[in-house]
Amino acid sequence: MMKNRDAAHRINRHRPLRVAALAVAALAATLTVAGCASLPSPKELDSQAAAMIKAAFRDEGIAKVDRIQQDLAQSACSSDKMPSPETMQKIMQEAMATVKYPAAGAFLGDWREGEKLAQAGRGMTWTDKTTDPKSNGAQCYNCHQIGKAEISYGTIGPSLYQYGKLRGVSDPNSPAAEPILKYTWAKIWNSNAYMACSGMPRFGHAKLLDEEQIRHVMALLLDPKSPVNTQ
Numbered sequence: 001m002m003k004n005r006d007a008a009h010r011i012n013r014h015r016p017l018r019v020a021a022l023a024v025a026a027l028a029a030t031l032t033v034a035g036c037a038s039l040p041s042p043k044e045l046d047s048q049a050a051a052m053i054k055a056a057f058r059d060e061g062i063a064k065v066d067r068i069q070q071d072l073a074q075s076a077c078s079s080d081k082m083p084s085p086e087t088m089q090k091i092m093q094e095a096m097a098t099v100k101y102p103a104a105g106a107f108l109g110d111w112r113e114g115e116k117l118a119q120a121g122r123g124m125t126w127t128d129k130t131t132d133p134k135s136n137g138a139q140c141y142n143c144h145q146i147g148k149a150e151i152s153y154g155t156i157g158p159s160l161y162q163y164g165k166l167r168g169v170s171d172p173n174s175p176a177a178e179p180i181l182k183y184t185w186a187k188i189w190n191s192n193a194y195m196a197c198s199g200m201p202r203f204g205h206a207k208l209l210d211e212e213q214i215r216h217v218m219a220l221l222l223d224p225k226s227p228v229n230t231q
């Protein structure tokens, strides 16, 4: 007991001195900073922060550090200011140029496979063994309502329920249906093509899904026989 009190006393006795020393040090630091001719500019601070973030990550399995490199759309759209109309235009034009339309104009696959993909959110984590799109889900329900039977869905994106029906697609092979097929394909391939700062993954462009998988989710939305359009 006694010993402890002594120890406490010893600390207290030195405290005022230590506080004073700290105050002097802080003052000196302030004066040094105030007297400094050039502080780092916001641009320098940004690049220092970027370097720090880069140094903090490492490759882990299939998740490589290059994932933190941003392209124009990503950097412009995650800035604290809205991109200028010119930048948005550039983003959309560049995105449109990345779109690969399906071979032989075959836009639609099997809506049953599309439903499975839309439900699945797997893939692209460091514990996944491969970056092959075939091992990925499409996770459309995370953001969209689609089929009526699925009552658990996200609402970040608009409802896609009755997508084809509401757009008058009764025969997907007719010339009348082509514009909506092409639009939907491009939207899924690279969502920035129609909205510069879209929050939707760029499925084809980022190699999250391959051509065949995109055909399946297209069928889910646009095949007149898909429950999305029949129910």
Ligand code: HEC
Pocket (backbone or CB within 6 Å): 118, 138, 139, 140, 141, 142, 143, 144, 156, 157, 158, 160, 184, 187, 188, 191, 194, 195, 198, 199, 200, 201, 203, 217, 218
């Ligand atoms: C992370 C959320 C997210 C995911 C996952 C997502 N989307 Fe989207 N989607 C959006 C948002 C937000 C919009 C509206 C803004 C825009 O147009 O980019 C949208 C718009 C769309 C549109 C345009 C709708 C219209 O009326 O023009 C289509 C089609 C679409 N999504 C299909 C899909 C399909 C198919 C999938 C799965 C392969 C999917 N989305 C996955 C967020 C998402």
